[in-house]
Amino acid sequence: MLQIAQLSAAARGGVGVLRAVSLSVAAGEVHGLVGTSGAGKSMIGRAVLGILPDAVRITAGRIRFDGRDLLGLSPSARRQAGRDLALIPQDPLSALNPSRRIAAQMTDVLRHRLGLSAAAAQARALEMLHEVRIREPDNVLRRYPHELSGGMRQRVLIATAFACRPKLIVADEPTTALDVTVQKQILRLIRDLQRSHATAVLFVTHDLGVVAKICGSVSVLRGGEIVEQAPVADIINHPAHAYTRALFAATPRYDRPPP
Amino acid sequence: MAEAGRRLLRNWRVVLGGALVLAVLLAALLAPVLAPYDPLDQDLSAQLAPPDWHFGADAHALGTDSLGRDVLSRLIWGSRIAVTVAVVAGVLTALLGTALGLLAGFFGGRADALISRLVDIWSSFPPVLLAIILVALLGTGLRSVIVAIVVIDWTRFCRVVRAETLKQRRMDYIDAAVAAGLGPRAILWREVLPNILPLALVLLTLEAGIAVVVEAILSFVGLSISSDAPSWGGMIAEGRGVVHEAPWLLSCAMLVLLATVLGFNLLGDGLKAELDPVLR
Ligand SMILES: Nc1ncnc2c1ncn2[C@@H]1O[C@H](COP(=O)(O)OP(=O)(O)OP(=O)(O)O)[C@@H](O)[C@H]1O
Ligand SMILES: [Mg+2]
Numbered sequence: 001m002l003q004i005a006q007l008s009a010a011a012r013g014g015v016g017v018l019r020a021v022s023l024s025v026a027a028g029e030v031h032g033l034v035g036t037s038g039a040g041k042s043m044i045g046r047a048v049l050g051i052l053p054d055a056v057r058i059t060a061g062r063i064r065f066d067g068r069d070l071l072g073l074s075p076s077a078r079r080q081a082g083r084d085l086a087l088i089p090q091d092p093l094s095a096l097n098p099s100r101r102i103a104a105q106m107t108d109v110l111r112h113r114l115g116l117s118a119a120a121a122q123a124r125a126l127e128m129l130h131e132v133r134i135r136e137p138d139n140v141l142r143r144y145p146h147e148l149s150g151g152m153r154q155r156v157l158i159a160t161a162f163a164c165r166p167k168l169i170v171a172d173e174p175t176t177a178l179d180v181t182v183q184k185q186i187l188r189l190i191r192d193l194q195r196s197h198a199t200a201v202l203f204v205t206h207d208l209g210v211v212a213k214i215c216g217s218v219s220v221l222r223g224g225e226i227v228e229q230a231p232v233a234d235i236i237n238h239p240a241h242a243y244t245r246a247l248f249a250a251t252p253r254y255d256r257p258p259p
Numbered sequence: 260m261a262e263a264g265r266r267l268l269r270n271w272r273v274v275l276g277g278a279l280v281l282a283v284l285l286a287a288l289l290a291p292v293l294a295p296y297d298p299l300d301q302d303l304s305a306q307l308a309p310p311d312w313h314f315g316a317d318a319h320a321l322g323t324d325s326l327g328r329d330v331l332s333r334l335i336w337g338s339r340i341a342v343t344v345a346v347v348a349g350v351l352t353a354l355l356g357t358a359l360g361l362l363a364g365f366f367g368g369r370a371d372a373l374i375s376r377l378v379d380i381w382s383s384f385p386p387v388l389l390a391i392i393l394v395a396l397l398g399t400g401l402r403s404v405i406v407a408i409v410v411i412d413w414t415r416f417c418r419v420v421r422a423e424t425l426k427q428r429r430m431d432y433i434d435a436a437v438a439a440g441l442g443p444r445a446i447l448w449r450e451v452l453p454n455i456l457p458l459a460l461v462l463l464t465l466e467a468g469i470a471v472v473v474e475a476i477l478s479f480v481g482l483s484i485s486s487d488a489p490s491w492g493g494m495i496a497e498g499r500g501v502v503h504e505a506p507w508l509l510s511c512a513m514l515v516l517l518a519t520v521l522g523f524n525l526l527g528d529g530l531k532a533e534l535d536p537v538l539r
Contacts, residue, residue, distance in 0.1 A: 046434075049434075049437075049438040050437065050438065051434040051437050051438050076442075079440040079441075079442065080440070082438060082439070082440040083440055085438065086438070086439070087434075087435055087438045087439075089431055089434075089435060091431060094430055094431040094432065095431040095432050095434075095435050096432055097432045097450055097453065097454065098454065099453040099454050099456075099457070100449075100450075100453055108441070108445075108449060109436075109439045109441075112439065112440060112441055112445070113439065113440060157435075164439075
C-alpha cells in the first residue's frame with residue numbers, strides 16, 4: 001500500500017530532518033511511528049500527505065502509494081492521489097476552521113472527494129457521526145468548532161477521515177491533546193473503525209503503550225533516522241536498540257497528559 | 260447567529276455607534292421628508308438668522324446661513340453626500356485592498372513582493388496631500404473624491420488582510436484542506452475568506468468614518484461637490500467665515516460630522532472586540 005524508500009528531507013539551511021527513512025505499510029495494517037519530540041515523526045506523515053512546511057524540502061528518496069510515485073506527480077495528479085489518503089491530526093481545534101459550521105466543513109470534503117451531491121454528503125456526514133458514536137449528530141453538524149469539546153472535535157475529524165473511504169490514514173498523535181479518559185475512547189474508536197473499514201494507518205505517537213494496543217508493526221525514529229523496525233510483539237518483548245529500551249523506560253510518563 | 264446578535268447588542272460601543280450610524284443613514288434616506296425646507300432655497304430676508312425653536316412655517320430650528328438657507332435642512336441633505344461617500348468609497352476600498360491583501364498573503368512569492376512593495380511606496384506619501392493632488396488632477400466632484408479615497412486607502416486594508424491571511428495560512432485546517440485535495444482557489448474562498456470577513460467588516464466600518472472626514476476636508480478646500488450643494492465640509496468652510504456673527508453654522512456642521520465619525524469608529528471598535536473572541 002505505502003512504501004517509503006530512502007526518504008531524506010532537509011530544512012532551509014541544509015539541516016537534516018529525515019535521513020534515508022524506509023518503511024512500508026500493508027493494506028489494512030497499522031504501522032506505528034515512535035520516537036521522542038523532534039525525531040521527525042510528523043514530517044514523515046506530512047511528506048506522505050504532501051503538506052510539508054514551506055521550509056522543509058525532500059532531498060532524496062521515493063514515496064510509493066497504491067502503485068503511484070507520489071513525489072513525481074503533477075500538483076493536480078497529486079491531489080487526485082490524495083483522495084485515498086486522510087489525516088487525523090494532533091490538535092483537533094486548530095484542524096477545524098473556526099468560522100465554519102461542522103456541516104459545511106464535513107460536506108465540503110465529502111463532496112469534493114466522493115463527488116456527492118449536497119444532500120448525499122449531508123447524509124453521509126450524519127451516518128459517519130453515528131458511526132463515531134456522537135449523540136445528537138444533527139445538532140453537532142450545526143455547531144461551530146469552539147462549541148464542541150476536544151473529544152467531540154476529534155470524533156468529528158475521525159468521522160471526516162473515514163467518511164472518504166481512504167486506503168491510508170495518517171494519525172498524528174491523535175490523542176495527545178485529549179484527557180486521559182477520552183484518550184482511551186478515541187484510541188478504541190480509531191482501532192474499531194480501522195478494522196471494520198480495513199484501512200491502513202500510519203500511527204504517530206510518543207507512547208509505546210499506545211503502540212502495543214493498536215499497531216501491528218513499528219518504526220522507532222531518532223533524529224530523523226529509523227533505529228529499529230519490527231513487528232510490535234518483537235519490539236515489546238525484545239527491544240534490540242538501546243534507544244528503544246530507553247523509550248520503554250520513559251513510557252509511563254507519556255500516560256499523563258502534558259502539563 | 261441569533262446568539263451572536265444578542266452578544267453584539269450587549270456591547271455599548273456597538274449599540275451607540277450603531278445608533279449614530281443608523282440615524283445618519285435614516286437622515287440620508289428620508290431627507291426629502293425630514294428636511295423642513297429645500298436646502299437650496301434662499302431667504303434673503305432671513306440671512307444668518309439665529310436658531311429659533313418656535314413652531315411655525317417660518318421657523319429655522321438651527322438658524323440660517325449667509326444666503327438665508329435653512330441650516331437644519333442643509334445638514335440633513337448633507338448626510339446624503341456623507342453616506343454616499345462612506346458607503347461607496349468604503350466598499351470599493353475594502354474590495355480592492357482585501358483582494359490584493361488576500362493574493363499577497365495567500366500566494367506569497369512574487370505577487371506578495373510586488374504588492375507589498377507597492378503598499379510601502381504608497382504609504383510613504385502624506386495621504387491628505389495625495390488626495391488634494393489627485394482631485395486636482397481628476398477634476399472636482401464627488402466621483403473624484405471617491406476615486407481619491409479608494410486609491411489612497413486600499414493599502415490600509417491590504418496590509419492588515421495580508422497579515423491575517425499569512426496567519427490563517429499557517430493554521431492546521433489549511434493543511435487539512437490541502438491534504439483533503441482541495442485546490443488553492445477552493446481553499447482561498449472557502450477556508451481563508453470566511454476567517455478574513457469579520458476583520459474586513461471592522462476595517463470597512465472604520466474606513467467609512469475616514470471617508471466622511473476626507474470628503475469634508477475636500478469640501479472644505481472646495482475640491483468636492485459644488486459649494487451650492489449642501490455638504491458638511493462646505494458648511495464648515497462657510498461657517499468659519501462667519502463664526503463671530505453666526506457661530507451656530509460652524510458648530511452644528513462640526514457636531515454632525517463628529518457624531519458621524521464617532522459613530523463609525525465606535526461601531527468598528529465594538530465589532531472588533533466582539534467578533535474576535537467568537538472566531539479565534
Ligand atoms: N516548519 C519547519 N521548518 C523547519 N524545520 C522544521 C519545521 N518543523 C519541524 N522542523 C524540524 O523537523 C524536525 C522534526 O519535526 P517533527 O515535527 O517531525 O517532529 P516530531 O517527531 O513529530 O515531534 P513531536 O513529537 O514534537 O511532534 C524537528 O527537529 C524540527 O527541527
Ligand atoms: Mg509531531
